[in-house]
Amino acid sequence: MDTQFDAIVVGSGITGGWAAKELTQRGLKVLMIERGRMIEHQSGYTKETLAPWELPFHGRGDAALFARDYAVQSQQKLFFNEWTQDHWVNDRENLYQTAPGDTFIWFRGYQLGGKSLLWGRQCYRWADIDFAANKTDGHGVDWPIRYKDVAPWYDHVEDFIGVSGSVEGLDVLPDGKFLPPMKLNAAERLIKAKLEGEFPGRKLIIGRSANITQQVGDRSPCQYRGICARGCSYGAYFSTQSSTLPAAQATGRLTLLTDTIVEQVLTDSATGRATGVRTRGTKDAGRQTFTGKLIFLNAGTINTVALLLRSRCDHAPAGLANSSGTLGHYLMDHGQASSALGLVQGVDDRTYWGNRPNGIVVPRFRNLHGQEADFLRGYSYQGGALRRGWNRGGESEGFGASLKNRLDGPGEWIVTLGAFAECLPDAANRITLHPTAVDSLGMPQVEIAFKHGDNTRRALQDAAVEASRMLQAAGVRVLATSADVQPGGTAIHEMGGARMGADPASAVVNGWNQTHDVPNLFITDGACMSSTACQNPSLTYMALTARACDYAVKRLKAAAL
Secondary structure (H helix, E strand, O other): OOOEEEEEEEOOOHHHHHHHHHHHHOOOOEEEEOOOEOOOOOOOOOOOOOOHHHOOOOOOOOHHHHHHHOOOHHHOOOOOOOOOHHHOOOOOOOOOEEOOOOOEOOOOOOEOOHHHHOOOOEOOOOOHHHHOHHHHHOOOOOOOOOHHHHHHHHHHHHHHHOOEOOOOOOOOOOOOOOEOOOOOOHHHHHHHHHHHHHOOOOOOEEOOEOEOOOOEOOEOOOOOOOOHHHOOOOOOEOOHHHHHHHHHHHOOOEEEEOOEEEEEEEEOOOOOOEEEEEEEEOOOOOEEEEEEEEEEEOOOHHHHHHHHHHOOEOOEOOOOOOOOOOOOEOOEOOEEEEEEEEEOOOOOOOOOOOOOOOOEEEOOOOOOOOOOOOOOOOEEEEEEEEEOOHHHHHHOOOOHHHHHHHOOOOOOEEEEEEEEEOOOOOOOOEEEEEEEEEOOOOOEEEEEEOOOOHHHHHHHHHHHHHHHHHHHHOOOEEEEEOOOOOOEOOOOOOEOOOOEOOOOOOOOEOOOOEEOOOOOEEEOOHHHOOOOOOOOOHHHHHHHHHHHHHHHHHHHHOOOO
16 A cells, blocks of 8 residues: 555544544545554444344343453443443453552543444533633643634534534533434423522533434434444444544545554654654554654544654654653543432323433533632533333342233333533643553553542532432432542543643643644644543544644645644
8 A cells, every 4th residue: 555645643533533534625645544443334333233132141241251351341331231342442452551559441442433433422612711720720731722712613523523402502511503402301301490490500401412313414313222332324423434434535535544553653853743653553563654744643542642652762752742741641531420319209100212312411500700619610410310111120029920010111210410520630640651561562551640639529529419409409309429439531531641732841732733842743632631621522622633634734735844
């Protein structure tokens, strides 16, 4: 195959797919490199429509296999199962280390499309309060951009991927360009009315989801199957396979290379520019070198940082693009806790159809107009209400006909609210390369040091108290509350490590996601983030990617890189 390209994109997940689309549509010849296997849209979703009885373990999976090969990934209880296990990495073959005394659950998907086949699809814009937070309270480096800089690119992304949602007019959660929203069910509508009446300024809304509710191009509306992580042949949710990859391929300017890991970004010591990448086949260990005028790193937060650390050389001995010394530092993940669970009263005569792949959101309401709590920044809730089904029988006494008769029909209504709390940037939370442990290809394993801070714990304590108060005010019988923060990585919102900032002395990339040290090297996945807000970050990643591609191509064509 050809080895010379205008641009090289490392990674094919949510941001890699966007980089490939934007760069090819702007006229560049692009190579996109994916370390995992090929999965074709539709034909590659081999377990999508299988019934439980068509699987060896009826969907629950082989416990011995999970313990041996998926000890980390199988801890993701919502999306990991026998149907989806092939979309998650084999932990035995993809080892990593954690610092002594630390825990970090690193969930990964190594295949074409990456975690775009697995993500929760929640799409929220950041507000000015989010981009200004570091400057406001002095934690972390100030973002060199604000909402107005990203807003046109949020529009651009939402127009293309399709986001269903409701217009609410909230400053803290800006509205977007939405498809019709999914509907709240009867229990959620009851709770919404009472909650908003008792707590002025707080809102309960339907999630803003990249599950489309109307036809978008050749993608069909969501079928309410609730099996998104198996892959969706309807294309009803945004993934690389259903959306950005076909757009890039339609240009005729994309070359796709799978089963290939990028070992190192290559640079010219005289000019300081990136010249290309050196790769290694994950199946045959064969090495190749590819050249490119632009390099976009979209391998995922931790892998992007690891690649930069592996790319150290004589003129960048601490890692490529690391003259600031901040590369690898300031790793972040949302603090997550199961704040409250309860029984909903008064709607037992109501039920619903389908498995809506979306939930409810209570946007941030703390510390919006100054410091009003004993913690900085804020949190939001996600959750939902549902009627329990026949599987509640696993908690019941009895057997045979009497048990089956009791389980005939829907069970009780339950509601959950789980909090995402903002994570303050902390230099001690970092990604490094282990000095001795290597992976199956002989490359250094990643070592992750991460601890949730006291501020996160105080926020989650407040979230548990407020969730209980709100549900009780809505007439819900609260059964349990929790402020226990789940281990780092559990939210699957890892960010940071190559943070954005205006000053080359304290940040890795500038306001255009361009590395300060290497002018033709761009980082637009989660590694570039300088703070976390309390919203899901993927929409912001995509908007920043599209914005950076537009800037990079204009600079390239002007010979200004």
